[in-house]
Amino acid sequence: MPSVLRHACTWIGYAIWVLFIADYLVRLALADRWRAFVRRNWFDLPILALPMLRPLRLLRVLVALRVLGRGGARFARGRVVASIAAAVAAGGAVAALAMLDAERSNAAANIRDYGDALWWAMSTITTVGYGDRYPTTTEGRLVAAALMVAGIAMLGVITASLASWFVERVSEVSRAEQAVEVKLDALISEVEKLRTRIDHRQHDE
Numbered sequence: 001m002p003s004v005l006r007h008a009c010t011w012i013g014y015a016i017w018v019l020f021i022a023d024y025l026v027r028l029a030l031a032d033r034w035r036a037f038v039r040r041n042w043f044d045l046p047i048l049a050l051p052m053l054r055p056l057r058l059l060r061v062l063v064a065l066r067v068l069g070r071g072g073a074r075f076a077r078g079r080v081v082a083s084i085a086a087a088v089a090a091g092g093a094v095a096a097l098a099m100l101d102a103e104r105s106n107a108a109a110n111i112r113d114y115g116d117a118l119w120w121a122m123s124t125i126t127t128v129g130y131g132d133r134y135p136t137t138t139e140g141r142l143v144a145a146a147l148m149v150a151g152i153a154m155l156g157v158i159t160a161s162l163a164s165w166f167v168e169r170v171s172e173v174s175r176a177e178q179a180v181e182v183k184l185d186a187l188i189s190e191v192e193k194l195r196t197r198i199d200h201r202q203h204d205e
Helices: 003-030 034-040 044-048 059-072 077-103 114-125 138-204
Strands: none
Touching: 003 034, 077 114, 077 138, 114 138
């Protein structure tokens, strides 16, 4: 990676962490009880300290998933699949960056550029696992483990959402058919009553 691009990515990363810190401080200031807020959001603290704690670089993947999870909760059910698919794509891209960061300093690594890392992320998150690209460092393996768990979970959510949508549609059609049948039965009953009245009148005449 060219040094200019590397420096640009570094500064962009720091800018993102500054935004995370600002978000945390604003939410802390707006909280009624700051101690309870800190207890509920304890995981945010090591995430905010990430730039200074090099061993915690693995949490970059979790940061992206956490932020995407906050935004995804606001979507209606009809947009769940789209939002989760976006989370899968973004999570894969972030995991690829984390993997490249973990592997590029190792001479024996076979993930040497972002293209290799992205290919590894896609084959891992889809559970294909070709094996042509794989982590060789401990940190890279931790990133891989996190992506495996997150990928299975997110793909499971997509599958479950699609299945739920199909079941709901079938249920709606079934309920509509039942409602039509009830109305038809009521209509037939009314027709029978009218026919009976007409027969009685004709008989009386």
